[in-house]
Amino acid sequence: MTKYFSQTAPTTALTAVYRLFTEILFNTNSISSYLRPIAGLFDAKYYNQSCPAKVVSVKNQNNNIYTVTLKVPKNLFGDFKAGQFVSLYVEKNSRRLQRTFSISSTPSELLRHGTIQLSISKQKHGAITPWLCDNISIGQHLHVSEAQGEFILKSNIKRLFIAAGSGITPIISMLRSMQLSELSSSTLIFYVRDKVETPFSDELTSLASAGLNVEIIETTSQGRFSAEHLAQCKINLLDCDAYLCGPKKMVDECATQLETLGASKNSIYYELFALTDNSTLDPDHPSQRKSEITVSYSKSGALSKVAPDTQSSLLELAEEQKLDALSGCRIGVCHQCVCTKTSGRVFNIKTGSISDSGEEEIQLCISKPIDNVALAL
Amino acid sequence: MTIPNREKLESFAKELDALRTETMAKVGDKDARYIRRLIGLQHCLEISSRILMVLGFISPALWVLAVLMLATAKILDNMEIGHNIMHGQYEWMNDPLINGRNFEWDIAGDADSWRRYHNHEHHTYTNVIGKDRDFGYGLLRLSDDIPWRPKNTWQIITYLNLSALFEWGIAYHEVAAERLFIGKKRKNSSLPISRRELKRAFFSKIGKQGFKDYIFYPLICWPVALQVLTGNAIANVLRNLWTSTIIFCGHFTDGIHTFRENEIKGESRGQWYYRQILGSSNIKGGKLFHIMTGHLSHQVEHHLFPDVPAPRYREMAPRVQEICLEYGIPYNTGRFGKQYFDVLKRITKYSFPTATAAQPTS
Ligand code: FES
Numbered sequence: 216m217t218k219y220f221s222q223t224a225p226t227t228a229l230t231a232v233y234r235l236f237t238e239i240l241f242n243t244n245s246i247s248s249y250l251r252p253i254a255g256l257f258d259a260k261y262y263n264q265s266c267p268a269k270v271v272s273v274k275n276q277n278n279n280i281y282t283v284t285l286k287v288p289k290n291l292f293g294d295f296k297a298g299q300f301v302s303l304y305v306e307k308n309s310r311r312l313q314r315t316f317s318i319s320s321t322p323s324e325l326l327r328h329g330t331i332q333l334s335i336s337k338q339k340h341g342a343i344t345p346w347l348c349d350n351i352s353i354g355q356h357l358h359v360s361e362a363q364g365e366f367i368l369k370s371n372i373k374r375l376f377i378a379a380g381s382g383i384t385p386i387i388s389m390l391r392s393m394q395l396s397e398l399s400s401s402t403l404i405f406y407v408r409d410k411v412e413t414p415f416s417d418e419l420t421s422l423a424s425a426g427l428n429v430e431i432i433e434t435t436s437q438g439r440f441s442a443e444h445l446a447q448c449k450i451n452l453l454d455c456d457a458y459l460c461g462p463k464k465m466v467d468e469c470a471t472q473l474e475t476l477g478a479s480k481n482s483i484y485y486e487l488f489a490l491t492d493n494s495t496l497d498p499d500h501p502s503q504r505k506s507e508i509t510v511s512y513s514k515s516g517a518l519s520k521v522a523p524d525t526q527s528s529l530l531e532l533a534e535e536q537k538l539d540a541l542s543g544c545r546i547g548v549c550h551q552c553v554c555t556k557t558s559g560r561v562f563n564i565k566t567g568s569i570s571d572s573g574e575e576e577i578q579l580c581i582s583k584p585i586d587n588v589a590l591a592l
Numbered sequence: 593m594t595i596p597n598r599e600k601l602e603s604f605a606k607e608l609d610a611l612r613t614e615t616m617a618k619v620g621d622k623d624a625r626y627i628r629r630l631i632g633l634q635h636c637l638e639i640s641s642r643i644l645m646v647l648g649f650i651s652p653a654l655w656v657l658a659v660l661m662l663a664t665a666k667i668l669d670n671m672e673i674g675h676n677i678m679h680g681q682y683e684w685m686n687d688p689l690i691n692g693r694n695f696e697w698d699i700a701g702d703a704d705s706w707r708r709y710h711n712h713e714h715h716t717y718t719n720v721i722g723k724d725r726d727f728g729y730g731l732l733r734l735s736d737d738i739p740w741r742p743k744n745t746w747q748i749i750t751y752l753n754l755s756a757l758f759e760w761g762i763a764y765h766e767v768a769a770e771r772l773f774i775g776k777k778r779k780n781s782s783l784p785i786s787r788r789e790l791k792r793a794f795f796s797k798i799g800k801q802g803f804k805d806y807i808f809y810p811l812i813c814w815p816v817a818l819q820v821l822t823g824n825a826i827a828n829v830l831r832n833l834w835t836s837t838i839i840f841c842g843h844f845t846d847g848i849h850t851f852r853e854n855e856i857k858g859e860s861r862g863q864w865y866y867r868q869i870l871g872s873s874n875i876k877g878g879k880l881f882h883i884m885t886g887h888l889s890h891q892v893e894h895h896l897f898p899d900v901p902a903p904r905y906r907e908m909a910p911r912v913q914e915i916c917l918e919y920g921i922p923y924n925t926g927r928f929g930k931q932y933f934d935v936l937k938r939i940t941k942y943s944f945p946t947a948t949a950a951q952p953t954s
Pocket residue numbers: 541542543544545546547548549550551552553578579580581
């Protein structure tokens with residue numbers, strides 16, 4: 216999924232010879248992986264092979280959301296479209312942890328200054344988001360993947376944006392990158408818990424003065440998305456595209472309502488904002504939170520659906536799907552069954568601990584899913 | 593050797609589990625810095641030894657130094673770095689550079705093949721006769737469980753040869769088990785790849801390794817080709833002798849025990865721990881010595897906790913020893929000289945038919 220862990224490049228005769236040569240001399244598939252540990256003796260940033268991103272500034276949007284500006288090397292990062300996200304890799308006590316965040320800055324800022332901004336909301340039980348805010352320092356290197364995601368602007372310039380909470384981040388990038396003519400034909404409905412705490416309030420004011428129809432709605436006093444809120448903004452749903460971003464529940468509700476109000480399904484685009492940074496959440500009663508857990512296998516496209524109190528290990532589940540998962544001892548000793556988990560938390564049967572929620576290596580034979588889990592199998 | 597019942601060993605297992613949890617909680621920056629720096633230094637050592645080898649024509653002393661440096665680089669790569677990374681000891685870092693699944697090492701044996709039989713067979717079925725083929729490597733008779741054959745009479749010579757050619761033994765290990773070239777095809781093979789793939793991987797790795805040390809480097813240093821060739825060969829043999837000696841001291845000393853397949857059926861975690869301790873022995877020494885053995889000088893701790901970063905074994909060892917004392921379980925450790933003498937004694941002792949030995953059936 217990310218360019219971080221995959222090392223596949225198109226093989227031409229020349230690269231094949233190069234690879235054979237480095238395998239013979241250095242037992243790796245690139246000279247750089249042999250030299251990086253040496254360079255790392257002098258500067259730790261060389262240990263990483265993803266795209267190093269230097270922290271330029273950190274700014275609080277409100278009590279909960281902070282914006283990190285990162286300088287990225289042009290050749291490695293490439294470019295992005297407003298609305299896309301990146302994987303951010305940070306090292307916490309030398310453990311590399313991964314989270315995905317939407318880019319809140321614009322492609323033109325990347326062109327001009329070589330920077331991107333990530334606006335990160337601190338999640339209460341998160342292992343990364345609150346910690347990073349306190350431990351980040353200017354000049355430090357973090358690592359990002361290339362930009363990914365399909366939540367991008369389409370050609371129709373009549374647009375309705377509906378965001379909830381930190382779901383504003385990809386949308387603010389879209390709005391910032393829009394022309395004046397596009398802004399004046401578009402509307403933003405933004406749900407916040409408390410108006411005083413509205414993130415990006417300065418930007419929203421200037422976007423409003425540039426012609427964008429901005430409606431900020433306090434959920435505590437005015438409730439969640441409803442037809443009246445829509446009516447307030449005087450939008451013709453029939454000829455505009457809708458862009459939704461927020462928690463799954465909010466997106467689902469909005470989408471159904473929009474459809475009943477006459478919007479066509481094909482003109483609704485959305486991005487779900489899952490609570491991805493939740494590795495220390497209490498898993499005591501997973502069954503009360505979910506009735507079913509899905510394990511998805513990204514390479515084969517297969518799926519397993521299991522009860523939350525399943526006794527099967529991920530290895531057994533993968534074998535049921537006839538996937539070719541390696542195994543050996545099946546008791547957590549040999550590490551033959553190690554596989555990359557791209558997201559979701561697992562319970563380690565052997566140590567009784569709960570994994571991180573991001574991308575990492577796990578032993579399938581002693582792991583049980585406790586969230587929806589995605590495996591690179 | 594009979595194994596105590598599971599109830600007896602339950603709290604014993606709990607204490608060892610707790611020790612593991614406690615240690616893993618401490619693992620972090622320090623361990624990462626250590627392994628990363630060691631890899632960097634090992635690469636520097638290898639590069640400089642290859643350069644110095646060429647400069648050997650200036651003075652033989654330089655050449656000798658280069659050979660020792662190259663042997664050291666190979667030992668570090670194989671033991672403290674490769675062996676430990678491939679056990680998944682640094683998996684918690686999620687660092688693609690230090691990934692146990694992809695690591696390949698500077699030795700004739702293919703890493704994938706080694707990962708299969710060593711991590712699984714040897715570490716799960718340690719010293720179970722017939723299951724752990726590391727016990728005597730199918731060449732040596734090291735306990736009464738194995739019937740005596742005339743060829744055992746000169747097994748001390750076989751042992752010395754095996755020691756000097758150890759890397760080829762490692763390369764051939766799985767191929768031999770699958771009886772790829774000689775013998776009848778293994779009946780209950782769990783090989784996850786085809787026999788053809790195994791054959792390819794086997795030849796590919798020994799080819800690459802042989803090409804590097806015996807063709808490529810000598811050729812590019814043409815005027816001094818012979819000096820480079822012999823230097824590389826000696827470095828490889830030194831590494832072979834060192835690794836095999838350390839490994840023999842870890843599993844074939846006097847006090848170690850063997851087990852029968854039927855004893856380990858439905859084994860509990862405590863019983864597994866118990867078997868690991870009785871099947872292994874430690875070597876005492878200083879920090880540098882431990883690093884040079886890849887911490888296999890802490891074979892007991894390694895077998896109990898194969899995926900805990902090895903340098904942590906040093907601080908775990910006193911606790912393990914205490915726990916063993918508490919439960920009256922023998923903990924085998926000694927100075928290098930003593931342990932090695934024990935190994936030689938064992939090899940000689942079982943060269944001859946012993947009174948209680950089972951007789952060969954055919
Ligand atoms: S199969 Fe051996 S650790 Fe999972």
